[in-house]
Amino acid sequence: MRFLELAKKDLRLELKNKSNISLMLLFSLTAAFLFSASITEPGRIFSPLLLIIFFLTGMLGYSASFLKEYDSGTIEGLKASPLTPQEIIAGKMVFNLFLMLAVQTFIFPICYALFDVEGNFALAFTAFAICNAALSVTITSLSPLLSHSRAREMLLPVMLFPVIFPLINSTVVAVNAALEGFLDFERILFVVAYSGIILSLSMITAERVV
Amino acid sequence: MIEVRGLSKRFGRKTVLKGINFEVNSGKVAVLGYNGAGKSTLAKIIAGILKPTQGEVRVFGKDPSTSPDARKRIGIATHNPMLYGELTVGQNLKFYAKIYGKERKIEELADRFGFSDYLDAKVNELSRGYLQRVSLAKAIINDPDLLILDEITSGLDLAVRRKVLDVAESFNGTLLFTTHNLEEAKICDTFIVLRNGKLLYNGNSFEEAVEALNEVS
Numbered sequence: 001m002r003f004l005e006l007a008k009k010d011l012r013l014e015l016k017n018k019s020n021i022s023l024m025l026l027f028s029l030t031a032a033f034l035f036s037a038s039i040t041e042p043g044r045i046f047s048p049l050l051l052i053i054f055f056l057t058g059m060l061g062y063s064a065s066f067l068k069e070y071d072s073g074t075i076e077g078l079k080a081s082p083l084t085p086q087e088i089i090a091g092k093m094v095f096n097l098f099l100m101l102a103v104q105t106f107i108f109p110i111c112y113a114l115f116d117v118e119g120n121f122a123l124a125f126t127a128f129a130i131c132n133a134a135l136s137v138t139i140t141s142l143s144p145l146l147s148h149s150r151a152r153e154m155l156l157p158v159m160l161f162p163v164i165f166p167l168i169n170s171t172v173v174a175v176n177a178a179l180e181g182f183l184d185f186e187r188i189l190f191v192v193a194y195s196g197i198i199l200s201l202s203m204i205t206a207e208r209v210v
Numbered sequence: 211m212i213e214v215r216g217l218s219k220r221f222g223r224k225t226v227l228k229g230i231n232f233e234v235n236s237g238k239v240a241v242l243g244y245n246g247a248g249k250s251t252l253a254k255i256i257a258g259i260l261k262p263t264q265g266e267v268r269v270f271g272k273d274p275s276t277s278p279d280a281r282k283r284i285g286i287a288t289h290n291p292m293l294y295g296e297l298t299v300g301q302n303l304k305f306y307a308k309i310y311g312k313e314r315k316i317e318e319l320a321d322r323f324g325f326s327d328y329l330d331a332k333v334n335e336l337s338r339g340y341l342q343r344v345s346l347a348k349a350i351i352n353d354p355d356l357l358i359l360d361e362i363t364s365g366l367d368l369a370v371r372r373k374v375l376d377v378a379e380s381f382n383g384t385l386l387f388t389t390h391n392l393e394e395a396k397i398c399d400t401f402i403v404l405r406n407g408k409l410l411y412n413g414n415s416f417e418e419a420v421e422a423l424n425e426v427s
Contacts, residue, residue, distance in 0.1 A: 005308045009294070009301075016296045077292030077348075079259045081309045082278035207276065 002083055006091025010065050011098060020099060024061040028053045028107045036114040043117040047128070047175035050111055051168055054132055057103060059156055062096045062136055063143040070147045075210075085210035086203050093140045093199075100136040104129060119179030127178035130188055131171035134195035138164050141195075141202035144209045163198065167191055211235055211356065211384050212256060216265035219251050219407075226251045228407040229265070234384060240398035241388040242423055247404040249388040250288065253360040256386060257286040269356060282310060285354030287362045291345040295334030299325060299344050302333055303351060310352035319347040323373065339370040346377055355383040363394060392420060 014020055031053045036042050042049060069075040078088055108125055111117075117124075142160060146152040170187040177184035202209075212234040219227040227248045241249050254260040255267055258274030258281045267273065272280040293302045303316045320326040323343040328336060336344065342362055349357060359378060363371045371394075378385055379397050389395055401419035403411035411422035 002309055002311075005305065009297070009305045012301065013294060013296050072295065073290040074292050074294060076254070076259050076288070076290060077306070078309075080257045080281060080284065080286050080292070081306065082282040082311075083309060084278055 003087040003091035004094065006078070006083065006088065007094035007098070010092070010095035014065075014095075014099070020061045020064050021102060024057045024099070024103050025106060027060060028057045028103060029110070031056070032107065032111050032114055036111075042115040046111070046115050046117045046179070047124075047172045049115065050108070050128065050175070051171055053107070053111070054104070054135065055164070055168065058100070058135055058139050059160065061099055061103075062139040063146075063152075063156060065095055066092050066140070066143040067147060067152065075147075079210070085206035088210050089141065089144065089202060089206055092143075093137060096136045096140045097133055100132055101129065104132055117179065120181045123178040123181065123183060124175055127174045127183060127188060128171070131167065131174060131191050134167055134191045135164060135171070137195040138167060138198045141198045144202070144206070147209075166194055170194075211270060212386070213268040214252075214256075214265070215267075217252075217255065217262050217267060218264040219248070219255060219260065220263045226407050227255075227262075230404075230407075230409050232402060232409065232412045234386070234400065236384050237400055238378070238381075238385040238387065238398040239400045239402060240395035240419075241386065241402045241404065242390065242392070242395055242419060243388075243404035244390055244423075246406070248407040249390075249404055250360050252404070253286070253288070253358050253386065253388050256356075257281070257284055257358050259286075282352060283355045284358065285349035285352055285356070286358040286360065287342070287345045287349035288360040289362065289364055291333070291341050291348075293333045293341070293344060293348065296332060298330050298332055299336070300329040302344065303348060306348050306351050312352050314351055319351065323347045323377075339366055342366055342370060343373065346374060350377070350381075356386065357381050357383060358386045358388075360388045361390075363389065363391065392423075395419075 035049050069078065108128065112121060139160060142163065146155050149155055170191050174184045174187040214230050214232050217227055217230040218225060241252060243249050251260065255262055256269060256274065261275045269280045270283055274280045274284065300316055303319065307314045320329050323346060325340055325343050328340055363374050375394060375397060378387055387398055395401065396416060400414055401411065401416060403419050403422040411419050
């Protein structure tokens with residue numbers, strides 16, 4: 001379980017400088033306040049607004065831990081170590097899932113209250129957590145592809161959007177269903193399977209991209 | 211132990227290594243060459259950090275870029291310390307010890323390399339000399355059979371340079387030492403000379419290696 005050591009190291013780094021989490025929280029809070037102030041009845045479009053926030057927040061945060069290794073040259077230390085490229089991706093994924101859960105635990109209730117949403121909070125939180133985890137897995141899986149590119153900050157959203165569009169679509173439907181009180185297993189299963197496929201492709205190509 | 215056959219490496223349009231062939235079974239090997247000769251690229255390919263564009267590299271009979279078992283037996287220190295600036299020296303070494311699956315006493319390493327007082331200091335607060343001491347400790351944290359030192363003495367003061375050379379001299383396994391400092395290369399018994407990515411000399415004579423190197427200039 002060497003990849004867990006990598007995740008623990010990232011967590012330790014994050015606790016020290018808090019750069020990712022503060023950036024993600026600040027961005028999502030600002031977006032949440034802006035949406036709630038400028039849209040009438042934001043509760044009706046709660047899930048798409050939340051997804052826009054988390055998609056953009058995810059792009060800021062999830063790829064950062066990977067790209068920092070390249071920028072600081074520490075990726076060479078990891079590549080020279082017995083860690084396999086798959087373990088490096090897995091380690092980053094565990095850390096990003098933790099980051100995702102931390103941000104969602106803080107932001108979701110705030111958005112729920114700000115947007116004046118009516119519905120089943122616990123079920124919506126659970127459905128969104130599953131879909132958000134899939135989003136995190138997908139973004140982390142694709143991040144190493146762009147790590148060598150000079151224009152990666154610009155390329156990331158361009159490359160990500162078409163890939164994660166099916167996730168966004170299904171998440172909106174699943175969260176709306178959860179707010180009405182039932183879990184849309186078909187959509188959630190699709191989201192999990194889709195991110196599983198992206199993850200598998202990332203693991204297969206890891207030797208070439210990390 | 212190290213077999214390099216027909217090794218070429220390209221970065222974009224630039225070919226950095228051109229058809230390198232050599233074999234090392236044991237001992238201390240100096241890789242000599244001026245800036246841009248391809249020494250660091252060769253060291254990184256042997257360590258498994260980079261992949262060859264053409265040809266084959268085998269370390270302990272395996273391709274180091276795809277074999278974690280081979281990499282587990284290699285230690286590398288380069289001018290890039292490969293350490294996390296925000297973490298302390300102790301946290302960095304503990305992280306690498308766990309990755310290599312070694313239960314090493316960090317304090318012992320710190321004593322040996324003279325940075326015991328800096329175990330709780332952040333890496334980005336260290337001077338270059340101490341940074342290289344920690345980098346060297348990281349390189350041997352896995353008790354490697356092959357130690358690669360890539361230009362690690364560049365820009366260091368005499369005391370740290372002496373420390374690095376002591377470690378290199380007393381190392382029991384195979385040493386691959388890339389340098390452009392001829393005096394330092396004397397601790398080795400085999401010499402490889404590179405020029406513009408080509409192998410000019412591979413043998414045991416220091417004088418012949420220097421001659422080959424001087425032909426370059």
